[in-house]
Amino acid sequence: MKLIYLVISFIVLAITSLFIGVQNISPLDLFQLTEEQIHVLLVSRVPRLLSIILAGVGMSICGLIMQQLTRNKFVSPTTAGTEDSARFGILVSMMLFSGAGQFVRVLVAFFFALLGSFIFMKLLDKIKYKDAIFIPLVGMMFGSIVGSITTFFAYKEDLIQNMSSWLQGNFSMMIQGRYELLYISIPLIVIAYLYANKFTIAGMGEEFAVNLGLNHKQIMNIGLMIVALITAIVVLTVGMIPFLGLIIPNIVTMYRGDHLQKSLSHTALLGAVFVLACDILGRVVIYPYEVPIGLTVGVIGSGIFLYMIMRRKAYE
Amino acid sequence: MVDVKHVSKGYNKKNVITDVSVKIAKGKITSFIGPNGAGKSTLLSMISRLIAKDEGEIYIDGMDLTRCKNNDLAKKISILKQSNHINVRLTVKELVSFGRFPYSQGRLTKEDRRLVNEAIRYMELEDIQHKYLDQLSGGQKQRAYIAMVIAQDTEYVLLDEPLNNLDMKHSVQIMKTLRRLADELGKTVVIVIHDINFASCYSDYIVAMKDGKVIKEGTTDEIITPTVLNEVYDIDFKIEEINREKICVFYS
Numbered sequence: 001m002k003l004i005y006l007v008i009s010f011i012v013l014a015i016t017s018l019f020i021g022v023q024n025i026s027p028l029d030l031f032q033l034t035e036e037q038i039h040v041l042l043v044s045r046v047p048r049l050l051s052i053i054l055a056g057v058g059m060s061i062c063g064l065i066m067q068q069l070t071r072n073k074f075v076s077p078t079t080a081g082t083e084d085s086a087r088f089g090i091l092v093s094m095m096l097f098s099g100a101g102q103f104v105r106v107l108v109a110f111f112f113a114l115l116g117s118f119i120f121m122k123l124l125d126k127i128k129y130k131d132a133i134f135i136p137l138v139g140m141m142f143g144s145i146v147g148s149i150t151t152f153f154a155y156k157e158d159l160i161q162n163m164s165s166w167l168q169g170n171f172s173m174m175i176q177g178r179y180e181l182l183y184i185s186i187p188l189i190v191i192a193y194l195y196a197n198k199f200t201i202a203g204m205g206e207e208f209a210v211n212l213g214l215n216h217k218q219i220m221n222i223g224l225m226i227v228a229l230i231t232a233i234v235v236l237t238v239g240m241i242p243f244l245g246l247i248i249p250n251i252v253t254m255y256r257g258d259h260l261q262k263s264l265s266h267t268a269l270l271g272a273v274f275v276l277a278c279d280i281l282g283r284v285v286i287y288p289y290e291v292p293i294g295l296t297v298g299v300i301g302s303g304i305f306l307y308m309i310m311r312r313k314a315y316e
Numbered sequence: 317m318v319d320v321k322h323v324s325k326g327y328n329k330k331n332v333i334t335d336v337s338v339k340i341a342k343g344k345i346t347s348f349i350g351p352n353g354a355g356k357s358t359l360l361s362m363i364s365r366l367i368a369k370d371e372g373e374i375y376i377d378g379m380d381l382t383r384c385k386n387n388d389l390a391k392k393i394s395i396l397k398q399s400n401h402i403n404v405r406l407t408v409k410e411l412v413s414f415g416r417f418p419y420s421q422g423r424l425t426k427e428d429r430r431l432v433n434e435a436i437r438y439m440e441l442e443d444i445q446h447k448y449l450d451q452l453s454g455g456q457k458q459r460a461y462i463a464m465v466i467a468q469d470t471e472y473v474l475l476d477e478p479l480n481n482l483d484m485k486h487s488v489q490i491m492k493t494l495r496r497l498a499d500e501l502g503k504t505v506v507i508v509i510h511d512i513n514f515a516s517c518y519s520d521y522i523v524a525m526k527d528g529k530v531i532k533e534g535t536t537d538e539i540i541t542p543t544v545l546n547e548v549y550d551i552d553f554k555i556e557e558i559n560r561e562k563i564c565v566f567y568s
Contacts, residue, residue: 071404197422201414204404207366207397212468213390213418257405257448261422 006269013276017052018045020280022288043176051179052171052279052293053272055238058185058230060271061192061264063245064252068203068260069223070124073253074136076245077231081143083242085116086228086235087166088150095157102181102236109232116146117224133309168294169239171279181237185230189268192226196260199223203258239294241275243301248274250308317342318363318472318504323372325358332358334528335372340521342471345498345505347515349539350525350548356508357397357476359525363506364395364474376472390418393472394465398480408452408460409445412436415467435467439493455486462493473497475507479514487511491518516540517561524548540564 019025023040025033033041063076070080077083089112093105120139127138154163192199202209202219209216234241248271249263256263275293278300282291318340325333333355340346340363348356361367363374365381374381376392384392394415412435416428424432436445439459449457458478465473478494479487491514497503498520509515515522515536522539524531526548532539539545540562545553554565 197417200406201417207361207395210366210386211364211390211395212414213385213387215386253405257407257410259406259410 003265003269006266006273010269010273010276013273013280014049014053017049017276017280020283021045044174047176047179048171048174048279051174051182051238052275054182054185055169055171055234055241056244056272056275057189057268058182058234058271059241059244060248060267060274061189062227062230064249064260064263064267065192065199065223065227066245067249067253068199068258069220070121070135071203071205072132072135073250074132074246075139076136076243076249077227078240078242078244078246079136079143080120080139081116081146082113082120082227082231083235083240084143084146084150086110086113086232087163087240088112088116088146089232090166090236091150091154091159091163094159094162095153105236106181106184106232109236110229113228113232113235114225116142117228121220121224166235166239168292169234169241169297170292170294171238172290172292174238179237181233184233188226188230191222193264195219195222196264200258200260239292241294242298243305244271244275244297247301247304247308251304317377318506319375320359320363321373321375323359323362323369323374325355325362325367325370332528333362333369336525336528336530337372338523338530338533340504340506342504343498343502344520345494345507345518346521346523347519348506348508348523348525349510349512349515350531351550353527354525355528356525360395360474360476360506360508361397364393365389366395366397387418390468390470392470393474394468394470395474395476396461396465396478397476405448405450407446407448408441408463409436411449411460412441412445412463412467415464415469418468431469432467435463438466439463454481455483455489458482458486458490459493462490466497470503472504472506475505477508477510479509479511487514494518512540512545512564512566516564537562 015027018041019027023037025037025040029037059077066075066077066080067073086109089109090105092112093100093108097104120142123138123142124135127135150163154160198214198219201212201214202216202223206216209219249267252263252266252270256266275297278296279293282293282296285291320336320338323333323336324331336359348360350356358367362369409432412432413424415435416424416432420428436442439462441459441463444452444456449460452460478490482490494505494507495518498505519536521534522536523533524539524544531548532544540555542553542555545564551566552568556563556565
């Protein structure tokens, strides 16, 4: 797949996304917009588009980094418990600092997501039986445990309705003033680009990395921090988008290989394209109502995930 | 020269290496031989700073290993372990390019590219340089990794069982290449090797180890003798000279 096809589909989908919705705005109106239409575009459509792009790009890159660092194609924020840990962090921030702003919530969610990722990495170290499928299973169990702790406390504190809104990603709430937090992921993505080579080398094992003069532990930590922060931000603003960080990097590495410098741009673009397509689908399928993104990505994503596992079996 | 002085290493209070001192000569091939669990790989890993030693000192060209910067060491000494061989979808050329990482941090200069191409040519990998590693045979893969080490252009090249899983033809090919590295490029090659006859035919010096200690070190002629080998391996050795090479017969 050429980058140019991705760019074209990205642009087409991005424009489409702007002109779908209850309030009728057609591209033809673009030069004679009514005040109301301008308002809708600026307050709702553009923020939604931007948040879709940032979340799609961010989560896909998170998945790619995690897969590289753990050397396992089935590890992602969804299957390593990172998203669940971030959600737990959000709950904790709601319980302890109920009046606090978004920024404090991000910090707490980030801290928990990071802690969760470190625990997962520690679990990986301890596991002797390193089967490719076994590791994400452990991660999902770990995620479920964290998730049930979250649910328990949410019930106790009567926050269950709030928490379930973070369980399922949803872009319909993305209006001006609610999505800006996602901008924090831009510098993180830039850092990911700068470290692309180092992540690739770290992914070849500690001995390999040390041989080339790299501080393996430091690179791992930087990678996990990027993943935890982006995940925390996305979960906090949009909600959980399952399988996104899993399937996109897998599709890209199939045809681009494991060299991050070669696969990062493709991963970023394909992630945005995929989420845009899923979002548009979710908006038109029961128009004028919409299906939350967590559901469409989950259904389509798990389908692709199953297909990949089957295909993998056929190879072995 | 690598100078290992009274080095010890233990795991769970059990010593794997006890008070080992070895000197490794420059520009030569030195082989570590010995039975399983003798501590050969551990010693090699300590010399290449992959694992830390508990006691003793290791000097490389007079510099204390523990005081060197990681990136500087990566230009001085390279190590290839079997565990490095994981299935990752990189092309041969991408892998070899990583050998230049200590110099360029990923942004290859013209000089880096030249050295990468040279290493690929040296290992005769031109035809398959754009293939992915997971499409290659064991011998091709091993050659690709050695090409990376050549591109890394270190004075010291350490290899842990480089002939593992290779057939005779490829084993000979790899050993000849290592010989050329020492003779033509003046590299110091240190290998851990199990096949005693490969060690006998291709190395200059041999360090014989057993139970975490050095039994004897010396030139190949001094080590490849029935007395030394019997002591190291606890089996009877006969040594025959064929084409002026000492060949060990131990199939009783």
